[in-house]
Amino acid sequence: DAKTTQPPSMDCAEGRAANLPCNHSTISGNEYVYWYRQIHSQGPQYIIHGLKNNETNEMASLIITEDRKSSTLILPHATLRDTAVYYCIVGRGGGSSNTGKLIFGQGTTLQVKP
Amino acid sequence: ETGVTQTPRHLVMGMTNKKSLKCEQHLGHNAMYWYKQSAKKPLELMFVYNFKEQTENNSVPSRFSPECPNSSHLFLHLHTLQPEDSALYLCASSQGVSQDRNYGYTFGSGTRLTVV
Numbered sequence: 001d002a003k004t005t006q007p008p009s010m011d012c013a014e015g016r017a018a019n020l021p022c023n024h025s026t027i028s029g030n031e032y033v034y035w036y037r038q039i040h041s042q043g044p045q046y047i048i049h050g051l052k053n054n055e056t057n058e059m060a061s062l063i064i065t066e067d068r069k070s071s072t073l074i075l076p077h078a079t080l081r082d083t084a085v086y087y088c089i090v091g092r093g094g095g096s097s098n099t100g101k102l103i104f105g106q107g108t109t110l111q112v113k114p
Numbered sequence: 115e116t117g118v119t120q121t122p123r124h125l126v127m128g129m130t131n132k133k134s135l136k137c138e139q140h141l142g143h144n145a146m147y148w149y150k151q152s153a154k155k156p157l158e159l160m161f162v163y164n165f166k167e168q169t170e171n172n173s174v175p176s177r178f179s180p181e182c183p184n185s186s187h188l189f190l191h192l193h194t195l196q197p198e199d200s201a202l203y204l205c206a207s208s209q210g211v212s213q214d215r216n217y218g219y220t221f222g223s224g225t226r227l228t229v230v
Contacts, residue, residue, distance in 0.1 A: 034218050043116065043204050043221030044157070101147070101170065102219055104157040 004088045009109045012082075018075040020108050022088030025069040031092055033064060034102060035073045037084040044087065044104075047073065078112045085109050117141045120205050120222035128230055129195060135225045137188040137205030146188040147219065148180060149204040157204065163188060195229045202226055 005023040012018040024033065032051050036044040048055055048062045050071075055062045061074040075082055087107040118139045127133050137146065148160040162170035163182040177199075179191040188205055206219040 036218070041202065041224075041226070043118075043120075043206075043223050044219075045116075046218045046220065049218055101159055101162055103159065104149075106156050 003103075004090060004105055006086075006088050006105065006108045008106060009111070011111050011113055012075075012078045014080060014112055014114050015077055018073075018078040018082065018110055018112070020073040020075075020086050020088075020110065021070065022072070023070045024088070024090045027068050027090050031090045033062065033068075033071050034087075034089045034091065035060070035062065036087045036089065036104075037082075038087070038107070039081075039084045047086075078110075080112050080114065083110060083112045116220050116222065118205055118207055118220050118222035120203075120225050122225060123223065124226045124228075126228045126230060127192065127195065129197070131192075131195075133192045135190040135192070135203055135205075135227075137190075137222055139186055139205075139207040139220070141207060141209070141220060143207035143209050143220070144185055145208045146182060146185070147206045147208075148188065148190055149206065151202040151204060151224075152198075153201070161190075192227075195227075197229050200228045 032049050034049040035047040037047055038044045048057055048060050050062045050064055052064055052068055062071060064071045085107040087104050089102045091102045121136045125133060144165055146163045149157045150160055151157045159172050160174045161180045166182045166185055177194050181189040202224045204224045205222045208219045
């Protein structure tokens with residue numbers, strides 16, 4: 001599974017957009033980009049995932065570069081409750097034909113400040 | 115509530131005790147996973163089960179013994195643990211991979227284990 005590189009920490013002002021970068025230069029063609037977040041001492045929460053197109057849901061937007069070597073997670077209006085560790089992971093997910101495992105790195109600690 | 119339920123939420127056990135952690139999902143998922151998260155460390159994958167069959171053991175010591183009686187339940191049996199085994203133990207499940215979609219994991223809230 002491809003490895004990812006994220007900045008260890010970031011700050012963001014409440015109400016502003018939080019842009020979290022991730023490098024995954026060794027990603028292979030069938031690997032997806034997943035984003036999860038973990039609020040202190042809870043289980044990680046799925047945010048969004050994508051293969052090559054940009055994706056948006058009610059939580060966030062995912063922008064993947066054309067060469068797929070990097071991506072950015074955008075929280076459009078960060079709130080204090082968005083303070084968490086954000087993990088960028090690449091992998092093939094899991095299931096019946098492929099128990100691809102998701103390997104978590106250190107992630108980015110996002111601190112949203114009032 | 116995420117759809118993956120872990121019990122107990124907190125557990126304190128002595129080094130000579132035997133205890134079990136339980137994970138249950140009713141999401142119709144086929145794969146289940148145990149992760150360990152020690153303080154200030156990333157999640158470490160321990161075991162993978164696919165359709166009740168263990169497909170991965172990530173060099174986990176034998177004092178941790180998983181059991182998957184069916185696709186909805188996963189257990190982690192604990193025996194003669196060490197204080198350094200104290201951690202947050204997380205269970206996750208995932209659905210199958212199809213040609214046009216790929217599914218991530220749904221995690222439980224974890225069991226906070228303290229070995230004394």
